[in-house]
Amino acid sequence: MAAETPCSVLYNDIRSFGGLKHLEIARMLINGNSYLGSTLLEKCSSNRSYLTRYIVHREPDQCAPAIYSDFAVTTLNLSAAICSKLGGGESAYQAIAEHYRGPAANEMMSALASYKLDSRLYANALNHIDNFDGNAVREKSTLYLMLFVATGALADPIQGVATVERFCDSKTGGHFGTTETTVGRGFTGSLEQPRTVAPNLGLLRTHADNCVDMQIHPLTRDPRGTVIGSLPKTSPSITDVGADASREHLRIWLEGGRWYAQGLGSTNGTVLESGAGDGDIVIEPPRDQREPGKIYPPVEIENSDRLHLGLYTTFLVIVD
Incomplete structure (x- = not known):
């Protein structure tokens, strides 16, 4: 059986839940x-066969972002409709958030x-929403x-995250950012220069x-290098990070036969x-300890070094 597409997960879940x-x-x-192509979608709005074949079960490489209305408005309308189906009130929004x-x-x-x-x-992105400035259940459920x-609609997690970020920045007054931890590792150490590195590296x-x-x-x-972070906007990237890593935390690249890392x-x-x-x-001190x-x-990195991003993310540098 073929894997369910992100778009079909979207439609089937909202139908069942x-x-x-x-x-x-x-x-x-x-x-x-x-x-969609030469087809005006309004004319197909009641055609279930067309809807199932060309909309609900669209493969990720067939998605057409231009056909969608504003996702912020759509989500608010869907949320209200689902809330009504669940009986209304804060308990319904709590159920939406948990689901x-x-x-x-x-x-x-x-x-x-x-x-x-x-x-x-x-x-x-879920972890960032968990730490979102707004505390109301209704806000987080949205x-x-x-x-x-x-x-699900776009079959693109990068654009999905960007949609939520824009909404947070412009509509809620909240900050879709990184939770600040009290202290990083070794930030009182010296800024001495490291040594040479191997030509091919990977992270564990x-x-x-x-x-x-x-x-x-x-x-x-x-x-261009590799960006490490929770919500990087560029590729290639590494997103296997802990909760206190920033959206774009660190960049690593090869230059002149040596590998370098720099904070973002x-x-x-x-x-x-x-x-x-x-x-x-120290590659980059925490924000509250940086000099204006x-x-x-x-900073040059080499095999067997460890990179500590905040408190909760550590990578071992290895020869790949």
Whole structure:
């Protein structure tokens, strides 16, 4: 059986959880005045066969962003409709929040992974919503649902996250940012220069119990480098990070046969722990410890070093 697409997860979940028919969902999501190819979608709004084949079960590479209405408005309308089906009141919004933070999110991430889309980016966005400045259940339920709807409709977690970010910045007054931790590792250490590195490197995520993930994250040789963070906007990137890593936390690139790492203005900073036993080297202090106007230069990294991003993310540098 073929894997369920992100779009079909969207439609099927809202039908089963929210009690809305596919046709009702489509009428909220899609701009009837738009065209899919040469077809005016308003004329197909009641054609169930067309809806099922060309809208609900669209493959990720067939998605057409131009057919959709504003996702913020759509989400608010869907939220109100689902809330009504669930009986209304704060308990309904609580149920929406729990569902789209829990089982529905898991289904969407599974669909993304099936199509080799970045499910970690979706998971990181959920963590950012968890820490969102707004505390009202209704606000968070809207954000969880909006992430689900935009990601599913577009089959693109990057655009799904961007939709939620824009909504937070312009509508809620909240900040879709990184939770600031009290102290990073080794930020009182010196800023001495490190040494040479091997020509091909990768990163392995390690944990406090000394467990090491088996997945190697290769570092690109492309001059643009690799961005590490919870919600990076560029590719290639590594999103296997903890809750206090910034959206774009650290960049690593190859230049002149040497590998360099530089902070990207992160909230909680980065420290390099020397694999040669030469102590800790600050790549970028936490935001509240940085000197105003100071630019922190790139730091060379090498095999067996450890990179500590904030408190909760550590990577072992290895020869790949």
